[in-house]
Amino acid sequence: xxxxxxxxxxxxxxxxxxxxxxxxxxxxxxxxxxxxxxxxxxxxxxxxxxxxxxxxxxxxxxxxxxxxxxxxxxxxxxxxxxxxxxxxxxxxxxxxxxxxxxxxxxxxxxxxxxxxxxxxxxxxxxxxxxxxxxxxxxxxxxxxxxxxxxxxxxxxxxxxxxxxxxxxxxxxxxxxxx
Amino acid sequence: xxxxxxxxxxxxxxxxxxxxxxxxxxxxxxxxxxxxxxxxxxxxxxxxxxxxxxxxxxxxxxxxxxxxxxxxxxxxxxxxxxxxxxxxxxxxxxxxxxxxxxxxxxxxxxxxxxxxxxxxxxxxxxxxxxxxxxxxxxxxxxxxxxxxxxxxxxxxxxxxxxxxxxxxxxxxxxxxxxxxxxxxxxxxxxxxxxxxxxxxxxxxxxxxxxxxxxxxxxxxxxxxxxxxxxxxxxxxxxxxxxxxxxxxxxxxxxxxxxxxxxxxxxxxxxxxxxxxxxxxxxxxxxxxxxxxxxxxxxxxxxxxxxxxxxxxxxxxxxxxxxxxxxxxxxxxxxxxxxxxxxxxxxxxxxxxxxx
Numbered sequence: 001x002x003x004x005x006x007x008x009x010x011x012x013x014x015x016x017x018x019x020x021x022x023x024x025x026x027x028x029x030x031x032x033x034x035x036x037x038x039x040x041x042x043x044x045x046x047x048x049x050x051x052x053x054x055x056x057x058x059x060x061x062x063x064x065x066x067x068x069x070x071x072x073x074x075x076x077x078x079x080x081x082x083x084x085x086x087x088x089x090x091x092x093x094x095x096x097x098x099x100x101x102x103x104x105x106x107x108x109x110x111x112x113x114x115x116x117x118x119x120x121x122x123x124x125x126x127x128x129x130x131x132x133x134x135x136x137x138x139x140x141x142x143x144x145x146x147x148x149x150x151x152x153x154x155x156x157x158x159x160x161x162x163x164x165x166x167x168x169x170x171x172x173x174x175x176x177x178x
Numbered sequence: 179x180x181x182x183x184x185x186x187x188x189x190x191x192x193x194x195x196x197x198x199x200x201x202x203x204x205x206x207x208x209x210x211x212x213x214x215x216x217x218x219x220x221x222x223x224x225x226x227x228x229x230x231x232x233x234x235x236x237x238x239x240x241x242x243x244x245x246x247x248x249x250x251x252x253x254x255x256x257x258x259x260x261x262x263x264x265x266x267x268x269x270x271x272x273x274x275x276x277x278x279x280x281x282x283x284x285x286x287x288x289x290x291x292x293x294x295x296x297x298x299x300x301x302x303x304x305x306x307x308x309x310x311x312x313x314x315x316x317x318x319x320x321x322x323x324x325x326x327x328x329x330x331x332x333x334x335x336x337x338x339x340x341x342x343x344x345x346x347x348x349x350x351x352x353x354x355x356x357x358x359x360x361x362x363x364x365x366x367x368x369x370x371x372x373x374x375x376x377x378x379x380x381x382x383x384x385x386x387x388x389x390x391x392x393x394x395x396x397x398x399x400x401x402x403x404x405x406x407x408x409x410x411x412x413x414x415x416x417x418x419x420x421x422x423x424x425x426x427x428x429x430x431x432x433x434x435x436x437x438x439x440x441x442x443x444x445x446x447x448x449x450x451x452x453x454x455x456x457x458x459x460x461x462x463x464x465x466x467x468x469x470x471x472x473x474x475x476x477x478x479x480x481x482x483x484x485x486x487x488x489x490x491x492x493x494x495x496x497x498x499x500x501x502x503x504x505x506x507x508x509x510x511x512x513x514x515x516x517x518x519x520x521x522x523x524x525x526x527x528x529x530x531x532x533x
Contacts, residue, residue, distance in 0.1 A: 020355070023184055027357055035184060035355040039210060039293070060444025062354045063516050153183075 008049035009073030014128035019050035024150035026054030034062040126169035133173025182357035187325040188213035194326035198333040199368035202228040202252040204241040209293040210349035211283035214255045235260040239267030246276035247389045249370025255281035269308025273391030277336035283352040286514035294514025295349035300491035315343035316464040318435040322356035350437040420468035425475040428457030434485040445522035469499045
């Protein structure tokens, strides 16, 4: 079993962080993992993306062109990548920020108003984590102990006070129906 | 072994360098290797080492020259255009028989090129980089764990043979994160013990050592080079390393190094699933080139395919190594474009992998 996650949005939305969280969840679930950021000029204010592979087998190419799961947080990235999702794949779309919907019938699209939910719940800037929570729920990687261990690892010690709010954002995403 | 963590290739390499006793790092920032310098700038002062951001690449390599002469393990790192700037210094270090480690995290060229991954500096690095009759050891990691393992081996080989050793990576390996583990051993910084040639303080207790690469008498220079080539012959005999997968019964052996070897391996795995007899061969040492290993790997093959992120450079060494005993074809992407495993598989099929 191989999950190929492509995460995309603007620089500053926490795309790389959400990718790192998914990679650590995979690592602590006993899988092979790789994480590859885009490191071009787009990092500086433009679009940003990140490839994360979680697999039972050693990973060949860490670069993902056709994801099994797409997590997308802005319209340019939605337009660019929605067509690349593998048939039977999934897309997790921040519907507060992404205009439009996909007409693809061979993939499952989850429209989560993640940025809106974050703002309403005092979790500003954690829309990335809400979407990651929904993604983890839908692919069935929901062992809370593993996820909490991964989150702890991803949050640097000097920001330890953010652990609780990040976990709240994750649960919000996991519990979101729609 | 401690718990595995996710680290970027650049960071894993930097941590491994410290653990190999690298006491001094001299560098200058350039994408996509800057994390090495950034990581060491934080870690070096905590473990009693020296981190120095030089005023240029040229200055950094000459600081390595001086530091290596004192018998201390030291390192510099850069990416393609920066390595070109260091080439004069590398030649001097080789000419002075000094051990040091140089990291090249390749990006697209020529000129300033781009910042995306590339393998277009194979010729430059494996043929010595600078002027003169000499070799440098070149190791090519393919995973983040190997980024760490290769730098340790590079320091050991550099000391053993008193010559520069290069870890040749690319932007993909430098930037990606994978699980990596380090043991819990305490970090011990290197010193000049076991290096009787070192030009360091000795309190007038012995004759002073001279480190130099200038020999104005031709016969004397010829002799130093001949002596060095005897060492190279020993290295070529004993230090080669390669990995072969499913080569024994393969009709087509795909040869690739570094990150491209991962992509080639994915293509070969898929080919096998489709009933195509493909094998994968990966040189880990680029100098010395694994000549015996590749000949053994292609013994039963009908054809050889070389895949690189360049217009074709290692392909020449493959042809030389097997003495053109099999047809050798090439597939590459360049300029920072990463070849997709599907493209490599298509090339395998085009070469008659279905027959």
